[in-house]
Amino acid sequence: MRSAILLVCLSAALAAQTIEGDVYDRLTGAPLAGVSIAQMGAANPLVVRTDAGGHFRMGRQAAYSLQATHAGYLSGGVTILPSQGTAPVRVELTPQAVITGKLEDEDGFPVERAQVEARRYQTVDGARKLVMAGWAQSDDRGEYRVGNLPAGRYFVHVSPGNTRNWDVRYASQYVGGSLQPDDNHAIEVAAGDERKGVDIRLMKFEGVTLAGRVEGIGAGQVSRPLTLQGSDQSYYASGVRVSDGTWTIPHVPPGSYTLRYLWGNNPVKAGDLVAEMAVEVEAHDLRGLVLTPHQVQGVDVEGKIAADSGAAPGLWQIAVRGSTGTGPTAHSSDDGSFVLKGLLPGHYQVQVLPERIGTPGAGAMTPYSMPISAKLGEKEVLRPGFDLDGTSPGVLRIRLGKLTHISGAIVDTRGAPIAGATLVFLSTQPGGQGFAITDEKGTFSAALPMAGDYHAYMANEASQGGEEEYLKTHEKDFPPLRVVDGDNPPVMLVWRGGK
Numbered sequence: 001m002r003s004a005i006l007l008v009c010l011s012a013a014l015a016a017q018t019i020e021g022d023v024y025d026r027l028t029g030a031p032l033a034g035v036s037i038a039q040m041g042a043a044n045p046l047v048v049r050t051d052a053g054g055h056f057r058m059g060r061q062a063a064y065s066l067q068a069t070h071a072g073y074l075s076g077g078v079t080i081l082p083s084q085g086t087a088p089v090r091v092e093l094t095p096q097a098v099i100t101g102k103l104e105d106e107d108g109f110p111v112e113r114a115q116v117e118a119r120r121y122q123t124v125d126g127a128r129k130l131v132m133a134g135w136a137q138s139d140d141r142g143e144y145r146v147g148n149l150p151a152g153r154y155f156v157h158v159s160p161g162n163t164r165n166w167d168v169r170y171a172s173q174y175v176g177g178s179l180q181p182d183d184n185h186a187i188e189v190a191a192g193d194e195r196k197g198v199d200i201r202l203m204k205f206e207g208v209t210l211a212g213r214v215e216g217i218g219a220g221q222v223s224r225p226l227t228l229q230g231s232d233q234s235y236y237a238s239g240v241r242v243s244d245g246t247w248t249i250p251h252v253p254p255g256s257y258t259l260r261y262l263w264g265n266n267p268v269k270a271g272d273l274v275a276e277m278a279v280e281v282e283a284h285d286l287r288g289l290v291l292t293p294h295q296v297q298g299v300d301v302e303g304k305i306a307a308d309s310g311a312a313p314g315l316w317q318i319a320v321r322g323s324t325g326t327g328p329t330a331h332s333s334d335d336g337s338f339v340l341k342g343l344l345p346g347h348y349q350v351q352v353l354p355e356r357i358g359t360p361g362a363g364a365m366t367p368y369s370m371p372i373s374a375k376l377g378e379k380e381v382l383r384p385g386f387d388l389d390g391t392s393p394g395v396l397r398i399r400l401g402k403l404t405h406i407s408g409a410i411v412d413t414r415g416a417p418i419a420g421a422t423l424v425f426l427s428t429q430p431g432g433q434g435f436a437i438t439d440e441k442g443t444f445s446a447a448l449p450m451a452g453d454y455h456a457y458m459a460n461e462a463s464q465g466g467e468e469e470y471l472k473t474h475e476k477d478f479p480p481l482r483v484v485d486g487d488n489p490p491v492m493l494v495w496r497g498g499k
Contacts, residue, residue: 020057021078021089023050023068027192031055032070032093040065040077072096074150078420089420095192097149101199103142103158105170110142111202115161118146118154119181123426123471130155130181137161151191152470155181158200169204171253172236177203179253205253208281212289214261216273217245224263226291228279231256254281261291268344272296276389296390298342303396305336305352305371312336313400315355316371320348331355340396349385350374352398372449373399404448406483408491410438417442418495422459425481426471427452435459454481458495 023035031054038047039058048058066089067077073093099118103111117135121128133154138144138161146156159172175198176185189195210228217223223242228249230236236257237249256278263273275291305313313336320327320340327348330338352371374382375397386393406425410418423444425434429452436446448454456478457471478493 018057018059019066019089020055021066021091023054023056023070023091023093025073026092026094032073035068035070035091035093037091038067038069040067066091068093074148094150096147097151097189097191098145098147098194099149099154099156099187099189099198100143100145100194100196101156103138103144103200103202105167105202106204108201110138110140111163112138112140112142113162113164114138114144114166115159116144116146116200117157117159118149118187119157120152120154149189151189151193154187154189155185156187156198156200157181158202167204168237169206169251170202171205171207171251172230173203173205175200177201179205179255205251207251207253208283209248209250209285209287210252210259210279210281210289211246211248211285211287212291213246214242214275215245215290215292217242219244224261226259226261228252229258229260252281254283256280259289259291261293263293268296268346270296270298270342270344274345294390296344298344299388299390299392301340301343301388301393301396303330303332303338303340303398305332305338305398305400307400308402316398317351317353317355318396318398319351319353321351322346322348343388345388345390347385347387350382350396352382370400370403371398372401372403375399402486404451404483404485404488405445406434406448406454406481406488406491407443407445408493409441409443410493410495411442412495421495423493424457424459425454426457427454429453448483451483451485454483456481456493 023032023037024030025032033050033052033054035050035054036047037050037056037058046058048056050056065077067075068091069075070093072095074096076091076093078089078091103114103116105111115135115137117132119130120133122131133152134146134149136144136146156175157172160166171179173179174181174185175187176182178185187195187198214223214226223245225239225241226247227235227240228237236252240247240249259277259279261275262268268274272295273293274296275293277289277291279286279289303318305316307313312334313332316332317329318332318338318340319329320343328340328342330340332338352374371382373380376386376393379386410421410423412418417438417440419438419440419442421438423436423438423446425446425448427433427448427450429450432448432450432452432454434446434448436444438444455471455475457474458477477496481491
């Protein structure tokens with residue numbers, strides 16, 4: 001009897017330590033075999049594959065997030081709530097979209113090893129930006145295949161990549177031969193679609209010639225090369241030779257560029273010599289351009305933290321991180337003042353953290369003392385960050401305010417709660433975004449960075465990436481939400497399948 005009881009208890013314990021579920025094609029509902037399932041967050045993540053019926057079973061570790069991957073599908077996953085216990089989970093994977101074609105030069109010969117990118121507009125920190133969603137390299141026949149794309153609207157862009165003997169007159173360009181994205185040549189793909197025949201015939205741009213000199217370099221003196229970078233952050237020309245202080249860059253197409261000269265280290269260090277110049281290229285040559293190097297010096301950025309309530313702000317850490325991941329950290333004083341010392345030219349992200357989490361009166365992170373804004377002059381920099389050019393940018397003013405909070409539940413058209421769903425809340429104002437995951441009763445709670453009008457979305461790859469076509473199409477899936485500072489009354493969202 002005792003052995004039987006122990007066996008029952010052991011079986012129950014083992015059952016409680018397992019996860020099982022099924023994986024389906026989101027479009028067809030068909031079960032998917034051979035899907036890799038991994039538990040994320042564990043020191044030694046378990047990985048299993050689904051069987052012929054799309055079913056999987058695995059030991060449960062401390063992590064409760066599963067990631068599913070399968071060839072031809074976008075990666076997907078699910079967060080398992082502790083309250084779900086051992087209930088089977090359902091994972092749906094979305095078939096990838098694909099764009100394929102052939103790349104040829106002006107004479108019809110294939111272009112090998114060029115980089116082809118699928119770019120799309122997204123909302124990043126409240127701003128509309130064109131970002132790369134996927135890329136591929138053309139093969140020896142000039143053919144390319146850009147896969148693993150979410151459904152959306154794309155602009156296909158070509159640049160030299162690793163191409164040998166690239167004629168510089170073939171400027172980086174979009175399908176249709178334009179230097180800027182052209183709506184007439186946008187490529188629309190749905191989930192699971194393969195858009196074939198997006199062929200690209202490169203066009204030459206004779207362009208104009210840029211020429212000038214670098215001050216301080218004499219005849220016969222060895223010099224570092226300079227670069228010409230486009231407004232999209234891609235390099236049009238790099239390693240441009242500076243001989244006897246002079247330089248020439250031919251065949252530059254119209255556009256906005258930055259000329260940059262560096263004598264020293266990369267990344268830049270204090271004491272290095274650098275020179276930058278913004279250049280607008282139009283229809284005529286630009287000659288006699290003079291780059292004057294100056295010695296890089298760190299600048300101190302003073303700041304001030306203040307609370308909307310008027311109370312003492314408490315003690316906070318203010319950290320900035322540059323493109324190399326390094327940057328100084330400052331500690332605020334009792335009156336909220338601080339100084340970030342020795343910032344070099346470059347782009348920085350801002351982090352504002354309490355000195356001691358949960359300690360009242362010491363910058364404790366509570367719903368009533370959260371960093372909700374950081375401004376340099378009139379520019380908001382808490383999320384997008386800021387740029388330094390080596391001169392003093394003014395005072396960094398950080399505002400603490402009451403966290404905006406929204407809660408409620410989501411149900412389907414029959415009134416049944418939707419568990420384990422991820423909701424995205426996007427403000428109509430720049431910088432406002434929040435997320436929430438529903439529990440087994442379909443209820444959710446989300447912290448939002450500001451009050452105002454929001455649109456709610458059922459999260460998928462496009463909504464979380466801010467893909468503008470998805471957001472425009474689905475912004476009426478749920479009624480607009482007006483949220484105020486502090487706590488808001490619970491809301492009920494009804495999901496109608498995005499129709």
